[in-house]
Amino acid sequence: MKMTLEAETTLGDIAEGGNVVPDPISVLVGYQFGQKTLNATLPFLKFYENSEVANEHRVAERGEDAESVSNRRLDKEHATRIAKYMLKGLVMAVQRKLKAASDTSLDDVIAAVLRELGEQPYLALQAMTVNIRECAPGGTDLRARQLENGATILYLGSGQIFWVVDGQHRREAMNMVINGFLRPVTSTKRYPKKGLYVPTNGELVLSSGERRLWNLALEAARSNCTVDVTIHLGLDPVQERQLFHDLNNLAKTVEKSIANSFDTGNPVNLFIRKVLEEEKILKAPLVEQDANHIWNLNNGSVSRKDIVLACSLLFAGQTDPKKVKPAAVNTCYDLGRRFWRAISRVPHFGEPASNDKTVLAQPVVIKALAQLVYTFNASREENSMHLETFLSALEKHQIDFTHTNPMWRIFEEPTSKREELCPGISDAITPETAGFNLTIGSWDSVKQVMRFSTNSRDVQRHLGDVIRWKLGLPKRPALVKVQQETMKKVSTAA
Structure with missing residues (x-):
C-alpha cells in the first residue's frame, strides 16, 4: 500500500510543531502476522541518537509514568562485553577499508590492536527491535514518501524516536564505544587508564598510527558500520512488554x-x-x-x-x-x-x-x-x-x-x-x-x-x-x- 505525504499546512502550524526539517530514513515495509512493520539499516551513531530505552532508570530520568517501563534493568558488565566486540568490529571495518584501497600504512598498528582485542574470523550484530510509540497503530499517521523504484522514505517528526524493545545492551555498547572511548581518545590523543582498550605495554599516549586508526573507527561508526532495525509501529507499553518477553524467552539457548x-x-x-x-x-x-x-x-x-x-x-x-x-x-x-x-x-x-x-x-x-x-x-x-x-x-x-x-x-x-x-x-x-x-x-x-x-x-x-x-x-x-x-x-x- 502506497504511503503519501501529509496535506499542506501553514508556517504557524509548522513552527508550533517544532520540526522544520524531518529526519528521513529509508525503510522497507513488511508485515509480521499481518501487523505492518518497517525495516531499516542505520549507522551506529544515528541509531543511538534516535533511540531510547524504557527501563526503570531511563523512565524515571525522563519523569514518565512507571507504567511505560517495558524493559529490564541494564547490565553494565554485559554491555561492556558487547562494546569490546563492537570496538573489535570497527577496527576490522577500518582494516577492510584500507585493504580495499591497497593502503598498508596501518597494517602493523591494526595487527597489534587486534592481537590484544582478540582474533575473530567474522563479526555481526543481531538486528535491533524497536517501537515508535508516538504514532497511530500501524503508523498510519507517519509521514512518508514512496519513490518510483518502490523504496519508501520515512520522515520522523519531533519526539518520534525508536523505543528499544530488544537490544538495549547493544545500544548501551554503542554509547560506550562512541562516547566512552572513541570520542575521548580522538580528542585527548590518550587512552584512558581503564577503558574498553588499554595497550598491555601501558603506553597511554597514542602514536600517529593509533590516532589515525581511532579517527577512522569513529568515522566508520558514523557512516559505513550499520545496524539493522525492525520497527514496530504504535505499540502501547503492554504490547511492548509482550514483545520483549517473546523475543527473549522463546529462543532456545545453545549448549x-x-x-x-x-x-x-x-x-x-x-x-x-x-x-x-x-x-x-x-x-x-x-x-x-x-x-x-x-x-x-x-x-x-x-x-x-x-x-x-x-x-x-x-x-x-x-x-x-x-x-x-x-x-x-x-x-x-x-x-x-x-x-x-x-x-x-x-x-x-x-x-x-x-x-x-x-x-x-x-x-x-x-x-x-x-x-x-x-x-x-x-x-x-x-x-x-x-x-x-x-x-x-x-x-x-x-x-x-x-x-x-x-x-x-x-x-x-x-x-x-x-x-x-x-x-x-x-x-x-x-x-x-x-x-x-x-x-x-x-x-x-x-x-x-x-x-x-x-x-x-x-x-x-x-x-x-x-x-x-x-x-x-x-x-x-x-x-x-x-x-x-x-x-x-x-x-x-x-
Missing part, C-alpha cells in the same frame, strides 16, 4: 559445549582449537556435550565445556571464559602446552573406563590443577620456583592419581586416621572446627573408587590444598587465615 566449539573469537576457545586440537596435544577425545558422563559408560572423552573452564582457570583464574582477556592467553601458549602435555601423559587419562583407573578422569581434578598453575603464574602468589615445582611434578608423575592414593579421600577419613595415612596433612587442610563443608565426595571402599562431588569451587580449593601438601608447597593464604582464626576461637573458649 555451552557447542557454543564454545563454534566461538573461535574467544581467546580460550582459540587456544583449544589451535593448540589442543590442531597440535593433537590433548590425548582424551573432546566431545560436544554438557551433560555429565555416565560413570559406567565412560569412554575416556572429556567435555569441551570442562576443557574451556579448565583453560579459563589456568590462564586467568576465571570460571567464566567471557571474562578472560586475550592478553592473558596470548602470552601463555607455551605454559598451556606444557600443562596439557603433562595431563595427557598421566597413566590411563583419556582411555576407556578411565573413571575407575584415575581420579584425573573427573573434570574437577583437572580444574584444581589448572587453578594451581594460575596461582603460581599470575596471582598474588606468583612464584616461578613454585610453578616449576608443580609442573615438574606433573611431568615426572610425582603425583599419584590412582583412586587408592589416600590423599584423595583424606576428608572422608576420621580425623584420628588422617595422620596415619598422610603424615603432616592435618596442618595442610581446612580444620573440621572451622565450620566449612568438608564433604568433597564419597569413597567406595568396596570398589576402591573416590568420586568427587560436583560442587567444583569448594572441591577445587580442598584438592589444591592436598596437592600443595604433597609437593611441599606453601599453604593457601586464605587457609592460613582460617587456621589462625580457628586457633583463636579454641584458645578463647579454653
Whole structure:
C-alpha cells in the first residue's frame, strides 16, 4: 500500500510543531502476522541518537509514568562485553577499508590492536527491535514518501524516536564505544587508564598510527558500520512488554559445549582449537556435550565445556571464559602446552573406563590443577620456583592419581586416621572446627573408587590444598587465615 505525504499546512502550524526539517530514513515495509512493520539499516551513531530505552532508570530520568517501563534493568558488565566486540568490529571495518584501497600504512598498528582485542574470523550484530510509540497503530499517521523504484522514505517528526524493545545492551555498547572511548581518545590523543582498550605495554599516549586508526573507527561508526532495525509501529507499553518477553524467552539457548566449539573469537576457545586440537596435544577425545558422563559408560572423552573452564582457570583464574582477556592467553601458549602435555601423559587419562583407573578422569581434578598453575603464574602468589615445582611434578608423575592414593579421600577419613595415612596433612587442610563443608565426595571402599562431588569451587580449593601438601608447597593464604582464626576461637573458649 502506497504511503503519501501529509496535506499542506501553514508556517504557524509548522513552527508550533517544532520540526522544520524531518529526519528521513529509508525503510522497507513488511508485515509480521499481518501487523505492518518497517525495516531499516542505520549507522551506529544515528541509531543511538534516535533511540531510547524504557527501563526503570531511563523512565524515571525522563519523569514518565512507571507504567511505560517495558524493559529490564541494564547490565553494565554485559554491555561492556558487547562494546569490546563492537570496538573489535570497527577496527576490522577500518582494516577492510584500507585493504580495499591497497593502503598498508596501518597494517602493523591494526595487527597489534587486534592481537590484544582478540582474533575473530567474522563479526555481526543481531538486528535491533524497536517501537515508535508516538504514532497511530500501524503508523498510519507517519509521514512518508514512496519513490518510483518502490523504496519508501520515512520522515520522523519531533519526539518520534525508536523505543528499544530488544537490544538495549547493544545500544548501551554503542554509547560506550562512541562516547566512552572513541570520542575521548580522538580528542585527548590518550587512552584512558581503564577503558574498553588499554595497550598491555601501558603506553597511554597514542602514536600517529593509533590516532589515525581511532579517527577512522569513529568515522566508520558514523557512516559505513550499520545496524539493522525492525520497527514496530504504535505499540502501547503492554504490547511492548509482550514483545520483549517473546523475543527473549522463546529462543532456545545453545549448549555451552557447542557454543564454545563454534566461538573461535574467544581467546580460550582459540587456544583449544589451535593448540589442543590442531597440535593433537590433548590425548582424551573432546566431545560436544554438557551433560555429565555416565560413570559406567565412560569412554575416556572429556567435555569441551570442562576443557574451556579448565583453560579459563589456568590462564586467568576465571570460571567464566567471557571474562578472560586475550592478553592473558596470548602470552601463555607455551605454559598451556606444557600443562596439557603433562595431563595427557598421566597413566590411563583419556582411555576407556578411565573413571575407575584415575581420579584425573573427573573434570574437577583437572580444574584444581589448572587453578594451581594460575596461582603460581599470575596471582598474588606468583612464584616461578613454585610453578616449576608443580609442573615438574606433573611431568615426572610425582603425583599419584590412582583412586587408592589416600590423599584423595583424606576428608572422608576420621580425623584420628588422617595422620596415619598422610603424615603432616592435618596442618595442610581446612580444620573440621572451622565450620566449612568438608564433604568433597564419597569413597567406595568396596570398589576402591573416590568420586568427587560436583560442587567444583569448594572441591577445587580442598584438592589444591592436598596437592600443595604433597609437593611441599606453601599453604593457601586464605587457609592460613582460617587456621589462625580457628586457633583463636579454641584458645578463647579454653
